[in-house]
Amino acid sequence: MKDSITSAPSCADPSDPESISVADALAQMSQQIQKITDSETLAIRDCLGRINAEEIQSPINVPGHANSAMDGFAIAFSSLDNSGISELTEIGIAYAGVAFDGVCGDGECVRIMTGAVMPEGTDTIIMQEQAEADGQGRVRIDANHQNGENVRYAGEDIAEGQTVLEVGASINPANLGVLASLGIAELKVTRKPVVAFFSTGDELVSLGQPLEKGKIYDSNRYTLFGLLSRLPVDILDLGVIKDEPESIKSTLLHAAEKADLVITTGGVSVGDADYIKSVLAEIGNMAFWKIAIKPGRPLTFGKINNSLFMGLPGNPVAVMVTFSQFVIPALQQLCASTAHTPIKLRAIANDSLRKRPGRLEIQRGIATRDDDNQWRVGKTGKQGSGILTSMSKANCFILLDEDNAGVEPGDSVDIQLFDWQ
Numbered sequence: 444m445k446d447s448i449t450s451a452p453s454c455a456d457p458s459d460p461e462s463i464s465v466a467d468a469l470a471q472m473s474q475q476i477q478k479i480t481d482s483e484t485l486a487i488r489d490c491l492g493r494i495n496a497e498e499i500q501s502p503i504n505v506p507g508h509a510n511s512a513m514d515g516f517a518i519a520f521s522s523l524d525n526s527g528i529s530e531l532t533e534i535g536i537a538y539a540g541v542a543f544d545g546v547c548g549d550g551e552c553v554r555i556m557t558g559a560v561m562p563e564g565t566d567t568i569i570m571q572e573q574a575e576a577d578g579q580g581r582v583r584i585d586a587n588h589q590n591g592e593n594v595r596y597a598g599e600d601i602a603e604g605q606t607v608l609e610v611g612a613s614i615n616p617a618n619l620g621v622l623a624s625l626g627i628a629e630l631k632v633t634r635k636p637v638v639a640f641f642s643t644g645d646e647l648v649s650l651g652q653p654l655e656k657g658k659i660y661d662s663n664r665y666t667l668f669g670l671l672s673r674l675p676v677d678i679l680d681l682g683v684i685k686d687e688p689e690s691i692k693s694t695l696l697h698a699a700e701k702a703d704l705v706i707t708t709g710g711v712s713v714g715d716a717d718y719i720k721s722v723l724a725e726i727g728n729m730a731f732w733k734i735a736i737k738p739g740r741p742l743t744f745g746k747i748n749n750s751l752f753m754g755l756p757g758n759p760v761a762v763m764v765t766f767s768q769f770v771i772p773a774l775q776q777l778c779a780s781t782a783h784t785p786i787k788l789r790a791i792a793n794d795s796l797r798k799r800p801g802r803l804e805i806q807r808g809i810a811t812r813d814d815d816n817q818w819r820v821g822k823t824g825k826q827g828s829g830i831l832t833s834m835s836k837a838n839c840f841i842l843l844d845e846d847n848a849g850v851e852p853g854d855s856v857d858i859q860l861f862d863w864q
């Protein structure tokens with residue numbers, strides 16, 4: 444008998460020659476994703492979080508007219524005596540929304556409120572705190588002023604014809620305000636992709652049912668629901684499917700008919716009950732199924748008819764990690780979103796982090812800023828891919844690249860802030 448066994452590369456190995464790099468996986472995915480070209484026109488409030496489908500140019504100047512930035516007095520700067528005190532005659536009043544319709548001449552001033560249109564003949568606003576009004580129509584102003592001070596000019600914020608929203612922009616609260624300030628009531632946005640998902644596993648029990656020995660509650664559908672609900676997608680939750688090739692096949696075909704992207708969790712590894720890859724090979728095509736990442740190595744990507752397919756691993760932390768690294772970019776490309784990628788920062792590690800070279804490792808951290816405004820990061824405790832509390836306690840991922848061979852306290856590391864805090 445041989446005194447050793449023949450072993451195959453596994454999740455326990457730091458590197459696996461069959462795994463492709465994260466960059467390679469992203470590039471292969473990108474080649475297969477075609478952006479959604481359908482769009483719909485909606486009232487702007489319904490566009491929050493959606494992806495803009497048509498460049499918007501401003502139909503007007505904002506502000507539309509030169510106006511006062513302060514409560515005070517509108518004057519012609521040339522009325523001031525530049526060596527001493529000038530005494531001007533107040534000839535009227537201008538409110539925001541109710542213009543003074545006379546002309547302000549030399550030696551005169553108009554009482555003016557913030558936002559009121561600059562009266563004809565004026566070019567400068569003296570703040571009321573810097574003027575002395577006697578209540579009888581005489582206003583004294585000293586020489587400490589600049590020509591044009593406290594005036595907001597027409598088109599200063601947005602000029603007519605200026606592009607205010609690019610195609611691919613994600614509509615945020617400020618965008619809603621900008622659109623409203625231009626009088627734009629409706630916007631064309633990209634159709635929401637439909638994302639269908641289901642969990643696979645004979646051990647999984649849905650909420651509300653008793654837990655028999657060896658069974659666990661299905662948590663992945665809840666994290667996926669949470670992650671997807673924040674995105675501009677329509678969600679189709681197809682429940683829990685047993686580890687049976689026929690059930691997996693029919694559910695995948697149904698999902699692919701309905702959805703732009705189908706996500707499953709579990710069943711992508713090399714166990715005897717892992718059927719996702721063989722079913723995918725039968726009804727679609729598989730681009731890859733092993734990535735040099737921890738957790739998340741067996742992530743499987745392919746297509747079923749016109750739908751994209753992503754088979755995420757079953758371990759709950761691997762689901763969240765692979766979602767952040769692969770599902771988000773895929774959805775951004777589907778919607779042609781130009782959203783900024785998640786914020787990455789450099790931080791000093793508070794703890795030592797075990798890591799062997801060979802693959803990108805994504806640990807869970809708690810980032811804080813210290814008294815010197817330096818970002819610091821500590822780990823959330825045990826980092827096993829089944830330990831979901833390592834995610835729920837964390838506010839960031841710690842990204843340790845392929846070559847990294849471990850971290851000591853004081854070393855600098857990259858962190859990626861969660862965008863759902």
Ligand code: AMP
Binds near residue numbers: 643710711757758
């Ligand atoms: P698998 O990838 O199917 O081998 O699953 C890997 C590990 O993740 C196993 O311990 C599963 O029990 C667990 N797991 C799989 N699916 C889920 C799920 N939906 N919710 C919670 N744990 C899961």
Ligand code: MG
Binds near residue numbers: 644645686709710716
């Ligand atoms: Mg399983």
